[in-house]
Structures are given as structure tokens and as C-alpha cells.
Amino acid sequence: MTQVKKILIVEDEFIPAYDLSDNLEHLGYQVTGIVDTGESAIEEVTQNPPDLILMDIKLRGEMNGIQAATQIREREYDIPVVYLTAFSDDATLKQAAMTAPYGYLTKPVKPEDIRATIAIALSKHEEDAKIRSILAEEKKLNELKSQFLATVAHDLRTPLTSILISLELLQRYDEQLSEAKKTKYFGRIQTVIKTMTTQIEELLLAHQAESGKLSFNPEPINAITFCQNLLENFQTSAVDNYQLRFSNQGDCTQISLDHSLLGHILNNLISNAIKYSPQGGTVNLNLICESDQVIFQVQDQGIGMPSGYLEKLFQPFERAGNVGNIKGTGIGLYIVKQAVDRHQGTINVESKVGVGTTFTISLPVVRG
Numbered sequence: 001m002t003q004v005k006k007i008l009i010v011e012d013e014f015i016p017a018y019d020l021s022d023n024l025e026h027l028g029y030q031v032t033g034i035v036d037t038g039e040s041a042i043e044e045v046t047q048n049p050p051d052l053i054l055m056d057i058k059l060r061g062e063m064n065g066i067q068a069a070t071q072i073r074e075r076e077y078d079i080p081v082v083y084l085t086a087f088s089d090d091a092t093l094k095q096a097a098m099t100a101p102y103g104y105l106t107k108p109v110k111p112e113d114i115r116a117t118i119a120i121a122l123s124k125h126e127e128d129a130k131i132r133s134i135l136a137e138e139k140k141l142n143e144l145k146s147q148f149l150a151t152v153a154h155d156l157r158t159p160l161t162s163i164l165i166s167l168e169l170l171q172r173y174d175e176q177l178s179e180a181k182k183t184k185y186f187g188r189i190q191t192v193i194k195t196m197t198t199q200i201e202e203l204l205l206a207h208q209a210e211s212g213k214l215s216f217n218p219e220p221i222n223a224i225t226f227c228q229n230l231l232e233n234f235q236t237s238a239v240d241n242y243q244l245r246f247s248n249q250g251d252c253t254q255i256s257l258d259h260s261l262l263g264h265i266l267n268n269l270i271s272n273a274i275k276y277s278p279q280g281g282t283v284n285l286n287l288i289c290e291s292d293q294v295i296f297q298v299q300d301q302g303i304g305m306p307s308g309y310l311e312k313l314f315q316p317f318e319r320a321g322n323v324g325n326i327k328g329t330g331i332g333l334y335i336v337k338q339a340v341d342r343h344q345g346t347i348n349v350e351s352k353v354g355v356g357t358t359f360t361i362s363l364p365v366v367r368g
Helices: 014-026 038-047 065-074 090-097 111-172 179-210 223-237 259-275 307-312 332-342
Strands: 006-010 030-035 052-056 081-085 104-106 219-221 242-249 255-257 281-289 293-299 346-352 356-364
Touching (some): 006 038, 081 111, 104 111, 179 332, 223 242, 223 259, 255 259, 259 356, 307 346
Parallel strands (some): 006 052
Antiparallel strands (some): 281 293, 293 356
16 A cells, blocks of 8 residues: 655745645645744654655745755755745755755646646655665675775784794794694694685675575585584684583484585584683583474673674674674674575574673474
């Protein structure tokens, strides 16, 4: 059902104002009010914003229609204005044009002119709104691209510097270094390269998700073995003050999920659980397999997230205000959300600052 458009009449002559009102209602518009001063027009817009204003240029009081339209626009009310005027001199029209009106009606106003002018004004305003929305999205996208490039440059510069330093030490002091020292430096290089590879892969995944090209290839998987292997990899790099615990319920063998996307989901959630638990503690990975879904729950005892941040948790490059100096790109949870969506699953998040965070991922599965 089409919503009736609301129109405010600003006219200081009684009879023309009510004639105009009758014509508008006959055409199917709703007249929200008739006022005769610019001040009253601004007050009416503030209390009950219309879809369009028919504004007489010459009004009672200290403020004319052009000045009233200017103030309404400066207050960021996105309302099209059509001027009513018996004046058509160049100076008046030039002054009126500076307020970007959506049309003019010359008094005495003819019913056929009202119909055409208002229809064109409302249509043009809708098109302008669509264009502004597109431009705003493009601006946001450009800002994200700039942030993306800055993130890539920053996150790759640091590990590359570490690699160069390690290689320089190996080259310069090769004969003086013990085998243990060399092994340490080579191990550091391998770790940094793996980290860079993961970062680049996730940036590519984010690009694929943004362009709607994120692939989805479900295959049979033993979810218990998958989780155990994943935790073993984390356990080798986690420091002593962390405990990684795993539990499972139900038959979790031979269910179909996308191996790669599931890996990105759990890797990001577990690495975040460790990263944002700087004082250590227990990180739990709980696996629950039901007849039609599999549930992965990652729980930590870390810094938690402010409640206001949860609304933009899965937006790219967003990070909570309480992360301090903890490094991160703000892209991991965006990838998690995209990977869960490709599975047509759901995410539930519970978090409290200073207590910890629990992510619960529910994915529909096909057995066999």
C-alpha cells in the first residue's frame, strides 16, 4: 500500500491557502498544517516533518520563505521545498535558487500545475535520495579500502622487518652462532611467514566475501578429530599460563561442513580468545553434535567486550575500545560471520568486560 504523502502549506493569505489545501487533498495528499510565517514553518517541521513544503516566498513577520527554507535546510531536514510566488524578478529567483528548491508555482496557482509540479518534485527528491545513498556507500567503501591498504602495509611491514633482521644475523654471524641459535632464528622466520600467509589469506577471503565470491564446498568431516588437531596446533604455541580444554557431545563423525571455512571460524575465535586473555586462563572449545546441527562454543576468561561494541562486532576493521595495545586488524570476526553465513548458520555472543566472552556457532549439517 502506497503511503500518503504529507504536505505542509506555508502561505500568509487565508483564502489561497485553503484553496490550495482543498486541491491537495483532492489529489490524494495529506495536508499536515497551514502556517503563515517562516518561524511557524520551522516549528511545524520540527514537530511533524512533512514529505514536502509548499512555501510562499513573501510571508508575515521578519522571516521570508527563502530564509525559512534556508534554516530548515541548515537544520539538516531533508524535505523538498516548492516555492509559491507572485514575484518572478531575477533577483528573487536567484536568491530562491540558492536553497535548491524542487520547483516553483506562480500564484494564482492552477490545479493542473499543482499536480504536475508536486509529482515531479517528489519523484526528483526520491531519485536524489537514492543518489545520496549510493554516494554515501561509495564513500564508506573508499574509506574501507584506504583502511584496508593501511592495515596491509602496517601488518606486513612488521613481520618482514623481523624476517630481515633474522636473516641478517644468520648471514653476518653464521660461523659464530651455535646450532641452537640458528634453529631459533630459522624457527622465528618460519613462524612469521606462517603468520603473514594467514593474514594475506584472510584479506583475500574478506575481498571474496565483499564481492560475493566466497566459495562453499561442504565435505564429510570428523568434527572431533578436526577440533583436536586444531587445539594441538594452538597448544604448541600457547604459553604456560593458558589452558586449552576440549569437550564433545553426540555423534560428531561424518558430518558435512566446509573444511576451509570451518578452519577460519575456529582459528579466529580461538586465537582471539587467547589474544584477548592477556593474563592467561582457560579457553574452552565445546563441541555439541545434534541430529540437524553442530554447535561450536569458544569460551574465554579474557577482557570481554563493551556492550555498545557488540552491535558492530562483525564489521570489517572494527575493534573494541578496551583492546589497548593488543595487536589486531579487526577483520577476523568479519570473516567468521561471512563463513557462518555461507553455512547458513547463526552466531550468538555473550560478553562482559573483565569476565570473558563466549561465542556460540550453530551450523546446519548433512549426515553421511
